[in-house]
Amino acid sequence: MNGADGFPDRRLAFCEEARDLLTDLEAALLQLEADPRDQETIGRVFRAMHTIKGSGAMFGFDDVAAFTHDIESAYDLVRSGRLAVTPRLISLTLASRDHIHHLLEATVSGTAPDLAAGESLLAAIRETVASGGEAPAPVTTARDYSIRFVPPPGLFERGANLLPLFEELRGLGALTIECDTAALPPLDQLHPGHCYLSWQMRLRSPAPPEAIRDVFVFVDEGDCLTITEPAELAEPTAPTPEREAAAAAPAARPTPSSLRVSATKLDELINIVGELVTMQARLSRFAAQSGEIEIAHIAEETERLTSMLRDNTMSIRMLPIEATFARYRRLVRDLAGELGKEIELVTEGGDTELDKGVIDQIADPLVHLIRNSVDHGIESPAERREAGKPPCGRLVLAASHSGSQVLIRVTDDGRGIHPARVRAKAIEKGLIDAHAELSESEIFALLFRTGFSTAAAVSSVSGRGVGMDVVKRNVEALRGTIDVTSTPGQGTVFTLKLPLTLAIIDGLLVRVAAQHFVFPVAQVLECLEASTADLHCGRREFLEVRGQLVPLVFLERFLRLSTGSGARSQILIAQTAAGHFGFVVDEVIGDHKTVIKQLGPLYRHVEGVSGATILGDGSIALILDADRLAQSAVDEAGRRAA
Amino acid sequence: MSKTILAVDDSASIRQLVSHTLRTAGFTVIEACDGQDALDKLKSPVNLVLTDLNMPRVDGLSLTRAIRASTDHRYTPILLLTTESEPARKLEGKAAGATGWLVKPFQPEQLLATIRKVLG
Structure with a gap:
C-alpha cells in the first residue's frame, strides 16, 4: 500500500493517532519509572512503539519507522526479561519519544528533520542495551475476577x-462495584429489614480465589457468591511469538469505542443548539400566551427535549482534566532534574470534567503556576533538610467541582511567600505607596500585578516577572478567578476557580429602565428591595446590609439609560473581585439559562459587558460583568475624590 | 468516639485476654460472665456482642436469640466464640441470628480482624 502522497487525510489521521500514542507512551514511561518491573506497563510501552513503527511505515513516515525500530527492539528485550529498566533507559526513551514527535511534525510540515539528534540517541540506547542489566524478577500475576454477590435476604437481621x-x-486490589436493584419489590411489599440488593464486582488482584471467599465468610450461605475463574494477565515466562502478536494487536487494548470529531463541528453543533434553545423559549412564550392546551403540551415536550439535547451537547465537549495533568508529570520531572530538586507530583480529581475550551485555555496558565512552584516554591533537598522537611518536595495538582464551577489547586510544600517581602518589593517597584496599609490578601494580590517578581535570582525556568499577571489575565478571560494563600515555611496554594463551560451560564434576568440585562447568578448573594425615593434621597452611595456598608452601583445611571419610573427598586448584592457591591435595578425577573453569544470584535473594548444573549421574545440582553462594573465604580469614585 | 464491645464468657481468663486485646486496640469493653449478665448489661449502648457458647444460666445461643428478639439490639452484630470440634453449632448459631464466629483458640490479631470485618 502506497499511501505516502495519495491519502493526505489518512496521513493526518495517523498523525493524530501517533500523537495520542506518544502521550500514552509518556505516561507509561513515567509509570514505569515508578515501578520498573510492571510487566503490563512494559507491554504498553512496547505496543505503543510497535504501532508507531508499523503504521508509520505504512503511511510513508519512513524516518519515524526507522528510528522507532531500535527502541522497539530494546523494549522487546525488556519485555522478555533480558534487559532491566533503568532510569537511564527511561530518560533515553523519553528523549526518543520527543524525537519521534519532532520527526512527525517535520514530515507533516515538510521541513528537514534533525536526523543527527536521532542518531546520537540511538547510539546511546544501543550502548545501554549492550551494557545490559540484571533481568528483573518475575512479577506477581494480577488476575481479573468477576464476582457476583447475592446476599441472603435476612442478612441484616443477623447484624451483618x-x-x-x-x-x-x-x-485486595482495584475494585469496581455495581449494585443490582432489580430485585427491589414495590414499596408496599418491601420489608425494611431485608436486603434486596445484589452486587456485581470486578476485582483485579493477585490474591487467590479463596482470599475472596474469606472476605464473605460470614455472609455466604453456600450459594451467595459466584467467583468467575480469572484469566492470567501477566506472564512471567518469555513470550512465544503467538503471544507476542496477540499483545501487539491493538484489539488487546481495552479502550471504550469512540469517535474522533473535529472541534469545529462540535462548536457548530453547540451554536445550533444555542439557537434552538432560544427558539424554544419563544415557542414556550407563545404557547403560554395562546392559552391553547395542545400547543402548551407540545411546547412543554419540546422544552424537555431541548434541555436534554443541550445538556448532552455540552457533555460531549466535557473532557476529564486527567490528560492535562498527565502532561505536567513530564514537565515537573524535567524541571526538577534541571534545578537539582526532588519533587513528587501528586494529582487528585483527574476525572473532573471541564469544557474542552476551558481545558485548552487553562493549560498554559497552569504550566506557569507549576513552573513557579517548582522554581520558587519548593526548596533544594539540602535546604529542605535544614528546615526539617523531607528532602523530596510535594506538588499537588487537584481538581474538584464546586457548584457550576471547577476548582483547580496547585499546592506546594515549599518555602511559602513572605508578605513582608512582597510588600517591600512592591514599594521598591513603585506599585504601592510606602505607607499603604494592606491586608494579607491584598498583599498577595500584588503578585498578579504587571512587572512584579520577587525571585532573587532570575533562572531559566521562571522569574522574569512576566507571568503571574498574564496568568491572571488568561484566567479572567475564562470568567475565572485566581487566589493565592501561603504560609511562610510551609507552602503556597494557588486556587483557580473556573466555569464548567464557556457556552452557557446561569443568569439572573433583570430589567433596568426599558432594557433587559443578564447578571451571572454565581456572583449574586442576595436580592433586596427598597423604595426608589429612599435610595435616591441625598444621592446615597452606600446601603447598610445587616451591619455592613455595601457600596451601590446605580446601573441606570451607570449605563446612561433614561430614568425608570418605578416606585421601588431592587438591589442585587453581589460578590465581585473588588468586594461586595449592590447593583440597583428596576426589576429582577428571574432565572435565565443563558446561551452566551460573543460580541463582535468591534465591541471587545466595551467595559462591563461580557457578552450577549437572545431572549425568548427575540430581543437581546447584554450579559453584565460584575467585576468590571465594580472596578469602574471604584475608579470613578477615586477620580471624583481626587 | 470509641465503639463499645460487650464480651461474654464464663471463663475469667478468656474475658481478661479478650478485654486486654480490645482495649489496647482502642475499644471500650464491658464484661459479662454469662448470658443473663449480658442481657442485664445490654441496657447501656453496645456496638458489638462477642459471646462464648457454653455458659451457665443463659447460654450463647439463647443470648443470641434474645438479642435478636429485642428492639434495641435487633441489628447489633454478634460474634460467637466456638471450638473447632463443633461445626454444627456454627450453623445453629447462624440460625439463631449470629453475625459471625471466631474459632478458639485464636490469636489477638484474628480477633481484631474479625471484629473489624463486622464493625467496619
Whole structure:
C-alpha cells in the first residue's frame, strides 16, 4: 500500500493517532519509572512503539519507522526479561519519544528533520542495551475476577454490615462495584429489614480465589457468591511469538469505542443548539400566551427535549482534566532534574470534567503556576533538610467541582511567600505607596500585578516577572478567578476557580429602565428591595446590609439609560473581585439559562459587558460583568475624590 | 468516639485476654460472665456482642436469640466464640441470628480482624 502522497487525510489521521500514542507512551514511561518491573506497563510501552513503527511505515513516515525500530527492539528485550529498566533507559526513551514527535511534525510540515539528534540517541540506547542489566524478577500475576454477590435476604437481621466487606475487598486490589436493584419489590411489599440488593464486582488482584471467599465468610450461605475463574494477565515466562502478536494487536487494548470529531463541528453543533434553545423559549412564550392546551403540551415536550439535547451537547465537549495533568508529570520531572530538586507530583480529581475550551485555555496558565512552584516554591533537598522537611518536595495538582464551577489547586510544600517581602518589593517597584496599609490578601494580590517578581535570582525556568499577571489575565478571560494563600515555611496554594463551560451560564434576568440585562447568578448573594425615593434621597452611595456598608452601583445611571419610573427598586448584592457591591435595578425577573453569544470584535473594548444573549421574545440582553462594573465604580469614585 | 464491645464468657481468663486485646486496640469493653449478665448489661449502648457458647444460666445461643428478639439490639452484630470440634453449632448459631464466629483458640490479631470485618 502506497499511501505516502495519495491519502493526505489518512496521513493526518495517523498523525493524530501517533500523537495520542506518544502521550500514552509518556505516561507509561513515567509509570514505569515508578515501578520498573510492571510487566503490563512494559507491554504498553512496547505496543505503543510497535504501532508507531508499523503504521508509520505504512503511511510513508519512513524516518519515524526507522528510528522507532531500535527502541522497539530494546523494549522487546525488556519485555522478555533480558534487559532491566533503568532510569537511564527511561530518560533515553523519553528523549526518543520527543524525537519521534519532532520527526512527525517535520514530515507533516515538510521541513528537514534533525536526523543527527536521532542518531546520537540511538547510539546511546544501543550502548545501554549492550551494557545490559540484571533481568528483573518475575512479577506477581494480577488476575481479573468477576464476582457476583447475592446476599441472603435476612442478612441484616443477623447484624451483618456489608460496607466493611467491600472495603476489605478493595484492600485486595482495584475494585469496581455495581449494585443490582432489580430485585427491589414495590414499596408496599418491601420489608425494611431485608436486603434486596445484589452486587456485581470486578476485582483485579493477585490474591487467590479463596482470599475472596474469606472476605464473605460470614455472609455466604453456600450459594451467595459466584467467583468467575480469572484469566492470567501477566506472564512471567518469555513470550512465544503467538503471544507476542496477540499483545501487539491493538484489539488487546481495552479502550471504550469512540469517535474522533473535529472541534469545529462540535462548536457548530453547540451554536445550533444555542439557537434552538432560544427558539424554544419563544415557542414556550407563545404557547403560554395562546392559552391553547395542545400547543402548551407540545411546547412543554419540546422544552424537555431541548434541555436534554443541550445538556448532552455540552457533555460531549466535557473532557476529564486527567490528560492535562498527565502532561505536567513530564514537565515537573524535567524541571526538577534541571534545578537539582526532588519533587513528587501528586494529582487528585483527574476525572473532573471541564469544557474542552476551558481545558485548552487553562493549560498554559497552569504550566506557569507549576513552573513557579517548582522554581520558587519548593526548596533544594539540602535546604529542605535544614528546615526539617523531607528532602523530596510535594506538588499537588487537584481538581474538584464546586457548584457550576471547577476548582483547580496547585499546592506546594515549599518555602511559602513572605508578605513582608512582597510588600517591600512592591514599594521598591513603585506599585504601592510606602505607607499603604494592606491586608494579607491584598498583599498577595500584588503578585498578579504587571512587572512584579520577587525571585532573587532570575533562572531559566521562571522569574522574569512576566507571568503571574498574564496568568491572571488568561484566567479572567475564562470568567475565572485566581487566589493565592501561603504560609511562610510551609507552602503556597494557588486556587483557580473556573466555569464548567464557556457556552452557557446561569443568569439572573433583570430589567433596568426599558432594557433587559443578564447578571451571572454565581456572583449574586442576595436580592433586596427598597423604595426608589429612599435610595435616591441625598444621592446615597452606600446601603447598610445587616451591619455592613455595601457600596451601590446605580446601573441606570451607570449605563446612561433614561430614568425608570418605578416606585421601588431592587438591589442585587453581589460578590465581585473588588468586594461586595449592590447593583440597583428596576426589576429582577428571574432565572435565565443563558446561551452566551460573543460580541463582535468591534465591541471587545466595551467595559462591563461580557457578552450577549437572545431572549425568548427575540430581543437581546447584554450579559453584565460584575467585576468590571465594580472596578469602574471604584475608579470613578477615586477620580471624583481626587 | 470509641465503639463499645460487650464480651461474654464464663471463663475469667478468656474475658481478661479478650478485654486486654480490645482495649489496647482502642475499644471500650464491658464484661459479662454469662448470658443473663449480658442481657442485664445490654441496657447501656453496645456496638458489638462477642459471646462464648457454653455458659451457665443463659447460654450463647439463647443470648443470641434474645438479642435478636429485642428492639434495641435487633441489628447489633454478634460474634460467637466456638471450638473447632463443633461445626454444627456454627450453623445453629447462624440460625439463631449470629453475625459471625471466631474459632478458639485464636490469636489477638484474628480477633481484631474479625471484629473489624463486622464493625467496619
